[in-house]
Amino acid sequence: MASTVDSAAEQLSKLGIDGAFADSAPNLKKNLHLLSSEQVELAKMLMEMGQSHLFEKWAAPGVDDNEKKAFFDQVAKLNSSYPGGLKSYIKTARELLADSKAGKNPFDGFTPSVPTGEVLKFGDDTFINYEQAGVKEAKNAAFVLVAGGLGERLGYNGIKVALPAETTTGTCFLQNYIECILALQESSCRLAEGKCQEIPFAIMTSDDTHSRTQELLESNSYFGMKPTQVKLLKQEKVACLDDNDARLAMDPKNKYRIQTKPHGHGDVHALLYSSGLLKEWHDAGLKWVLFFQDTNGLLFKAIPASLGVSATKQYHVNSLAVPRKAKEAIGGITRLTHADGRSMVINVEYNQLDPLLRATGFPDGDVNCETGYSPFPGNINQLILELGPYMEELKKTGGAIKEFVNPKYKDASKTSFKSSTRLECMMQDYPKTLPPSAKVGFTVMDTWLAYAPVKNNPEDAAKVPKGNPYHSATSGEMAIYCANSLILRKAGAQVDDPVQEVFNGQEVEVWPRLTWKPKWGLTFSEIKNKVSGSCSVSQKSTMVIKGRNVVLEDLSLNGALIIDSVDDAEVRVGGKVQNKGWTLEPVDHKDTSVPEEIRIRGFKINKLEQLERSYSEPGKFSLKP
């Protein structure tokens, strides 16, 4: 027994953890002989970084020994998954917590101005040309979906990407994204006259979403994508912090665990870099990486044109944006210029933009300009990065993104927190470290075309002040019908106006429920080519197009129409389609007899009557009831 204690004391002494230092962690000292030499090194690092409290409640040797080892397994993981290790995490945390306590503005010394970018109008010649350029370029692109978020605001029990984007077809977000990428891949391949490449698709998951994302893919045969085309990268959580000294927080349920929380979607850069995926893509000759988020059912309508902008303008960074009313609660894309010559184009959160403008010679702050919108476009957090410059930058930074901390203080003294906090980072902060020579721009699209995320639960959405977007499952689904209706209108069809209805306490516009597979039409020109003659669609109508070569020709639709066809079948659909159709019936979001996917949108679809045709053989067909 004595010899064990001696050897522990020897180890402590060897490590320089002796005297008063060892007294501050007597329980660690007692247990030291249980640890491997790597674990002792980690213990030393924790002691040096002022974390002796972690060992305060440790039991004597012989009790909970496996838990003690598991504690160090966790510490090793936290240490290896953070660029620079835990030491660097704690150091940065102390700096950021001190800045936060002092109320330091991260943009001090910077003057905001409006950066340059492209503002696109759906369907005009410029838009069509950019779409064409984007489709051509897509064969050189890789897509990255960040899907590690908890979705606390939405409160859905499943993973967000498994939620139906709309319930007419029940297609979930992940299926929609994969089918869009595959459609883009095929169109790009056609333009490249057979020089085809698979478009790689990476998904960042977290412990909260990883296994369910994997299961969703596997149980659906990857929604038609080759399994080798999809790569899952799991982000790790980071340690929580209890106070301004960055003392690591213990898990309230386990005295041998450090409490952890997500670090934010900014992790995606370090993961892409450290996994070697970026290098693999670069070596394969790819040129673009497109980042997007988990629940935006409109996004791919904006992707071809935005990629076209990136390719034409040679943007190193292209942020997708939408028009933004002054002071609207989304970040503004802003050029910041420092007195010392530094300059960057970056997302500035709305609550920082207005005070920053006021403090730098714009007494009215963030105000609308002659367009009726703020001159600072609204960031929707979908980024297109040019791979070469991106790799070069990550070689310098290892993918580390400037972090921030957002503690909720107990009182004005800012000495203690209401609950533990942690460092966070955001994917859109990537340009913060770029040199001024980097070409950073944006592409503004109409909101109806590009942005309808599903973030809020029904109760919170119903409380959104009038005129602001609900960002709920209800509004996300309605936005898809609205966009498809407006696109068909622009393509020449006469589509009836929507009616107003209230679901889950949210007043929404209900357009005809028009849906199609991405392979039917991902770009406006493709869709335009498939709508001919005089077509009309009434408000009560539903249309589902599942085939690639379906042409609407002098179609008058007043009811529900579902067309499915194999790729080699050309189907011309026309004449008068009239039936009882599919109606929307309100359901209460509290009614647990209704599946959660349905009740969170506040309506279900009653399939009363439809015309449904399926074409399973190649050939030319005509449907004229």
Ligand code: UTP
């Ligand atoms: P959100 O802002 O929607 O955050 O993330 P969230 O964490 O998913 O939801 P709340 O805030 O708890 O309600 C934007 C995107 O970033 C991803 C999300 O999955 C979503 O696609 N994300 C977020 C990550 O991949 N990792 C994170 O740590 C956080």
